[in-house]
Amino acid sequence: MSESPGQSSRCSGLRLSLACDLAEVRPATLAVRGFLTEHKVSEQDVAACELAMAEACNNAISYAAESRRRDPIKVEVMCHPAVVELRIFDHTSGFCWPDELALPDPENESGRGLFLIQALTGNAEYFRGESGNILVMRRPRTPQQAHFQAAPAPNPEELSRRLFENEQVITDLAEELSSCYESLSAIFRYGAEQGKPPELEDFSRRLLGDLLRITAADWFVLRLADPQESRLTVFTASEPGLLLDALEIGVAFRTFRSVEVEATLTRRDVWFDQPEALLSTDPLGALKPGSIGLVHPFYVGDSLVGTLAVGKSRLRTPFTAAKINVVHAFADFLAIQIVNARLQEERVNTLLVARDLEIAQNIQRSLLLGTLPQLPQLELAGYCESARQVGGDFYDVIKLSDSTLLLVIADVMGKGIPAAMFAVILRSLLRALPELTSRPSELLARTNQLLFDELSKVDMFITAQLVFVDARSRRLVAASAGHCPMLIATPGQVRTLSPEGMPLGILPDTPFTDETAALDPRCRVLLYTDGLTEARSPSGELFGAERLAAWLKQTAATSCTAAELKDQLAEELAKFQANMALNDDQTFLIMA
Amino acid sequence: MNLKVQIKGDTLNVGGIKELSAANANDFRDQVRAAMIEPLRNIEIDFSQALFLDSCGLGALISLHKTVCSRKGIVRLLNPAVPVQQILELTRMHRIFEIVKD
Numbered sequence: 274m275s276e277s278p279g280q281s282s283r284c285s286g287l288r289l290s291l292a293c294d295l296a297e298v299r300p301a302t303l304a305v306r307g308f309l310t311e312h313k314v315s316e317q318d319v320a321a322c323e324l325a326m327a328e329a330c331n332n333a334i335s336y337a338a339e340s341r342r343r344d345p346i347k348v349e350v351m352c353h354p355a356v357v358e359l360r361i362f363d364h365t366s367g368f369c370w371p372d373e374l375a376l377p378d379p380e381n382e383s384g385r386g387l388f389l390i391q392a393l394t395g396n397a398e399y400f401r402g403e404s405g406n407i408l409v410m411r412r413p414r415t416p417q418q419a420h421f422q423a424a425p426a427p428n429p430e431e432l433s434r435r436l437f438e439n440e441q442v443i444t445d446l447a448e449e450l451s452s453c454y455e456s457l458s459a460i461f462r463y464g465a466e467q468g469k470p471p472e473l474e475d476f477s478r479r480l481l482g483d484l485l486r487i488t489a490a491d492w493f494v495l496r497l498a499d500p501q502e503s504r505l506t507v508f509t510a511s512e513p514g515l516l517l518d519a520l521e522i523g524v525a526f527r528t529f530r531s532v533e534v535e536a537t538l539t540r541r542d543v544w545f546d547q548p549e550a551l552l553s554t555d556p557l558g559a560l561k562p563g564s565i566g567l568v569h570p571f572y573v574g575d576s577l578v579g580t581l582a583v584g585k586s587r588l589r590t591p592f593t594a595a596k597i598n599v600v601h602a603f604a605d606f607l608a609i610q611i612v613n614a615r616l617q618e619e620r621v622n623t624l625l626v627a628r629d630l631e632i633a634q635n636i637q638r639s640l641l642l643g644t645l646p647q648l649p650q651l652e653l654a655g656y657c658e659s660a661r662q663v664g665g666d667f668y669d670v671i672k673l674s675d676s677t678l679l680l681v682i683a684d685v686m687g688k689g690i691p692a693a694m695f696a697v698i699l700r701s702l703l704r705a706l707p708e709l710t711s712r713p714s715e716l717l718a719r720t721n722q723l724l725f726d727e728l729s730k731v732d733m734f735i736t737a738q739l740v741f742v743d744a745r746s747r748r749l750v751a752a753s754a755g756h757c758p759m760l761i762a763t764p765g766q767v768r769t770l771s772p773e774g775m776p777l778g779i780l781p782d783t784p785f786t787d788e789t790a791a792l793d794p795r796c797r798v799l800l801y802t803d804g805l806t807e808a809r810s811p812s813g814e815l816f817g818a819e820r821l822a823a824w825l826k827q828t829a830a831t832s833c834t835a836a837e838l839k840d841q842l843a844e845e846l847a848k849f850q851a852n853m854a855l856n857d858d859q860t861f862l863i864m865a
Numbered sequence: 866m867n868l869k870v871q872i873k874g875d876t877l878n879v880g881g882i883k884e885l886s887a888a889n890a891n892d893f894r895d896q897v898r899a900a901m902i903e904p905l906r907n908i909e910i911d912f913s914q915a916l917f918l919d920s921c922g923l924g925a926l927i928s929l930h931k932t933v934c935s936r937k938g939i940v941r942l943l944n945p946a947v948p949v950q951q952i953l954e955l956t957r958m959h960r961i962f963e964i965v966k967d
Contacts, residue, residue, distance in 0.1 A: 295888045327917075328919060382924035382925075382928050601963070
């Protein structure tokens, strides 16, 4: 690079000549910077000229005709009292200076040079010639701070301009400082509220109301995504009662443009500062026509939490980088609060469900008698183990006289609280119909009539077995509503008793039958639910009806009490299942 | 171009930039890209010492922005001087880069 300074009465000049090499550009711009600074051009103008010149030289070198690459690029700089003029002489094939210079798409890596030249100088002309072209750029000078001793006193116009410039700088600084202060104080203030019960919508509205004030925006719309990240629903907005439909993320993108959906799909801020950016078909465009602003999608980790749209009138100043940082800081802070509130809600719900189950379990336990009524020469023992905290199995023993009682065993379809509730109702009904307890089939028929509507409404049913036992006559009468067969064992043999009958809740009027059996002195009677026969070993083998019958048969040869037999069967089951979790409730009543 | 790169978590910190211009933009872009090994996803560039940024330098930054976007990351520009920040705002680059000031 070579340079030659020049001087005239009205202006100072500098001529540079640089080789057609991009590495030459920066030293040349630094030479121009030195020249302009020496001539008391303001730093702001120097920086603008430096960059405009760099852009022009880059173009001149990058697009130089191959045959002219040996020719140097010439640069002339003239420093007039009111303007700095830069001339770049290139050897390219030339181009037509565009009437309008707009910024390219933000994703484009090039195409900003001419825009910068125009924006920085305000006056650029391009002249094409046969042997070369000239780009002339003129930058009006802003007044430079005068040196107290050498410079003459500035005139009132210059003073006024200087004052305006300084005021502008102070205003910008104050605005940024204020933004930072208000952002911090708002976040601390809201952070302090986290110990209080969360009212998330109110909290969000107040936080974003502060955001509008800090960023000088007019409105906001906060949408939250569902857990599947397929839908965006308005959570709160600057205008209460705002009516905006939910956005189906996939559908909206295929059928119409939505800046909010676009932000979630690209995971980036989407700006709407051009008229075409916010279409009237866009839900936000229909709501806030003529707005400028942005949509910021916010995440916790990789999970989309929602979108925050912030806008203002097109007539107002666009958002600066400082304001955008405030929008981001608020949205990210809000995202954490929203996720925390959701986790808290889930924790509370889990605790409530656990509490409900605990209550239901207590009710169910209270149904099982601590001490079973006994008959002369006939002992009873019962066992009930729920697969979950609250199951649908239960047994009951209703003493009718000194020598008679009613055995009840039932399995409500399903588990958990609904099953336990029907178990409670069934137990109450059976105890409320004492006139029928000696006729189990009639008791089942009546119970079915009373329960049918409730059971069919929720598509549930109950299997049950009722056994009337008379110790004096040594006989029993049994009826079944679709329940497992009852087992009666005597030394050397075991038989099943399986009276016909549909489960309760299947048909409103269905018949049940009674079957009678004699009770031998050494007989064992077992009423059970299918949780016993369907118990599985770790290898998947079923416990099965045969194994159960064989076990009961061998007990008839022993002199064990009912309580001992209960413990033995419970132990058999535990051994068979080898501590595996129960799939179904296991309940039985044994009489010996 | 002597860049200083350092890895912190999933972020590549880049320093030592005095200027980003047509003469060194491609070199800068290639060096940073080469340092962006998996699973890095963010790039933080210390701009506090950068005195000059032209459109070619912006092009290099946009190229890095595209690289991190494919990894769901972001480019952060730390403490740019006022003239550089003005260029970023003039070209609306502050909308795709996060500009952070201490």
